[in-house]
Amino acid sequence: MQQPENINSLAAAVSYNKGRESGAHDGYEEGYLKGRANAIVARNSATFPLRPLHIMYVSSGKQYPYSPIDQAIITTLRGMVHQVTLADPRQQVADIAAHVKPDLVLALDAMELPVNQVDEIRKKGIRTAVWLTDDPYYTDTTAKMAPHYDHIFTLEINCIDLYHKLGCSSVHYLPFGAYPDHYFPLTVPSTVRREVNFTGSAYWNRIYFMNPIMPQLMSYNTGINGLWWDRLENYPQYAHKIEVNKWHGPEDTNQVYNGTKIVINLHRSHLDDSVNNNSKLKIPAASPNPRCFEICSASAFQLTDVRDDLARFYKAGEEIETYSTSQELIEKIEYYLTHERERQEIALRGLERTMKEHTYTHRLHQMFSILFP
Template sequence: MRLKRKGIAKAARAGFAAGYASGQRDGACDSISQHIQLPAPKKLNVCVLYIPQGFEAIDTGIVEALRQTVREVHVADPSIMAEQASFIRPDWMLVLNGLHVFPNNHLEQVDAVRALGIRTAIWFADDPYVTADTVHIAPRYDVVLTHELSTVELYRELGCQQVIYMPLAVHPQWFKPMKVEAKYRSDICFIGQAFWNRVELFDAIAPYLQGRKVFIAGGLWDRLRTYKQLKPFIRHGWLPVEESIRYYNGAKIVINMHRTTEAGKDNKNSLNLPGRSINPRTFEIAACGTLQLTDEREDLASYFRPGIELETFTSPSELVAKMNYYLTHEDQRRQIALSGLRRALADHSFVQRLHTVAEVLKW
């Protein structure tokens, strides 16, 4: 009976500590969100026809930002973009990515839109992983925006007249701090496809993950050599965006590992261009107010301060060492997460990014 009472008391203390830490985090996140009030953007006298890719979080973020940035916004399915452009006669047609769900006559439609005197811009969000396709798409547009540094010179060499490096951003009305149920809580979280470099990483850290509360979601995770060992942590298949946001919020640490760029390994990067730029997930995790441990990309320090607003790793052993440290140093973990949240809200929303797009396109 005495041992049982001790066990109950210990569990109660642990629950109180967890609740206290969660309350501290929630209060601090609320304070940051309330204090970062950016001025309302002045609407520009421009009409934009936006063509979505089907990347729900990115498309929604861009559309909402456009509604705050320009006079008039229309959204059309890729299959009828030329028809809609002819009907609406926008000043610009802005296309996201131009891949996957776009019809076979995509480029002929772009030609038809340009023939109407309507300016066209494409914003590539999958570079450099599909350059076998984008090299045919880019020259058909007036302006090429790419979130990847390594493809800027490529498109210029193809004869594209205006090529602009333009990072993506976050939709903070979706990706934001929130209270979540216990089922979403974890020590360590990773959400994404099991590309081969990610498989190698998780095989290497599998011994460390044992005995911890881990959540992994995505496809192809049966590639793991340690699959049987990690299987209890894995949720197979696509995870809805709203669920990803809850899992980010419930995690103590979220790992962000960029996919491999090696030609032939889960991509169509036929030119074997390196990955120099950060992915959208970098902004999204930060906006949830959770500590992010990310592998390094060349432009990372332009958007977040490593060691202050997020943490980085260059090897499995460094990742393990940093996870171990931050799982046992709550204050430091929370401080970096809150600093990352503050930076994401202040500098990296889609509203702010569309201001930059508007400037370079001279809207």
């Protein structure tokens, strides 16, 4: 029997009002959270006195994902020292250094920079430093490069002994950090709405880890993007949720982090001989990857696999959350999707720790405190 029209109208009105109240509540909660996050950023932005230094910066010479790091370091440098001269590894870097006479030539990655250029710079009495971006995954190459520099900065704590044994006298542990102009809490709703997300290349250890839990993982509103994810066993089944071979720049990645309830971080393996250049020494990795700091800088809740040196940077269960097995990952996803307030508070504490200690400003201040005490 057809319902009277007034009953249908009443039901529609009740449904509309409930939806409106729910939307208003969710909007208020999101706005309140974003307000707290941006207040944390405002009161913890790092500033240091301008140093009377002239730094010649030699970029990686590579494209994404290195180019955003180059941009972050260049912009940060310009706010910290009196003068910055830029160079590309394909240029005659030694001639440029001889002409501008900087206090320091700092190279990022340096795999594209010929070591004979570095030798020429040092012969002119100009100090050199390299910030190695991919330790320990390319130690077969970096072991040959490192002795040509005055100062070595590595983002992997397990590589310090290697460079000391090679005769490098000035070796320092300096992980990457977050660049708050790239990764930050948005003031408006993100264009992305997900429960779970993973951004990164599908190295084989990630494939082996994800394969058994893909049905559970994809039962949520989950997104994945990066290279090689068509390696998954049942990739066609999940292809509509996976962006294969698509690099997200910082702007898109920040949208994803801001619009995702749980961002997964899963580090690559030092034993993947198909992509690594760590075949001789097989140095294990203990330090967190750059993504660890970037996720927190976006005020996103991070669920990361355990690295031995992670506790130096974040407190597990307070500023970040961890897992050791694929089953534990699923269990914690289920828990934190149903404990929203707890998840949000951890994300905010992770943001605050990052802004206080783990930006590129902090890292370069640490570098200059070592080189120019």
